[in-house]
Amino acid sequence: MPAETKPVSAPPAKAVGRDAHWSKKMARLRARQLPEHTxxxxxxxxxxARxxxxxxELSRWRMVDAEAGRESSEETRRTEQELQSAQAGFKAAAVELTFRALPRPILDGLIKRFPPSEAQAEDGDAWDPERFPAALIEAAHVERDDRGNAVEGMSEEDAQELLDSWPVAExxxxxAAAWQAQQIVRTSTVELGKG
Structure with a gap:
């Protein structure tokens, strides 16, 4: 008489949670940096303008090179250097403000801290449009020193001052930059290795 086989049961959930493969994957997921927008x-x-x-000008020279069937002309290399110099000048003149996505519970708490008035809610606002923007800007702003270390950044008062003193578009x-950081999606539905 053949030996009776027992049905194979699924491993206990705790054992699966301790599985080395899953532990490594969770470690990678926990270590992800929050997205930023500048x-x-x-x-x-x-x-x-420069x-x-x-x-x-660089685009023009690259087209000339392509039409001539050559890699890179002297003019193209000179124009590349001019572009790098112009970009360095732009960077020196520009001010960058970087905003980081907030973990969901923090963003939810911030929105709850600044609920819309009844009239604002009737207009479709999800938060108080007078107070929430400065609070989000302050909470999401990331400031770094020359070595890349995080330092104290924009206060809510600083943010409100800029919001009040700049033209409407700016x-x-x-x-929008602070809000955009909250909307960045870095996931993909691409299935790798499937053909």
Missing amino acids: LVICDDQEAK VDAAAL SNALF
Whole structure:
């Protein structure tokens, strides 16, 4: 008489949780850096124009090189250097404000801290549009010193001052940059290795 076989049961959940493969994957997921978005502000219109002109000139020379069937001409290399110089000038004239995504519970708490009034809610606002933007900017702003170390950044008062004193389009861009950091999606539905 053949030996009776017992059905194979699934391993206990705790054992699966301790599985080395899953532990490594969880460690990688926990170690991910939060996404960031940077707003670049440059009041030097000449610096912007120099970058645009050098980029356009470089495109022209690259087309000339391609039509001539050559790698890179002397003019192309010179124009590449001009573009790098123009970009360095732009970077020196520009101010960058970097915003980092907040963990979901922190963002949810911030939104709850600044609920819309009844009238604002009737207008479709999810938060108080007068107070929430400065709070989000302060909470999401990331400031680094020359060595890349995090240092104290923009306060809520600083953010409100900028929102109130800048033109509407720039004020909106400041809030949009902080909000955009909250909307960055780095996931993909691409299935690797499937053909």
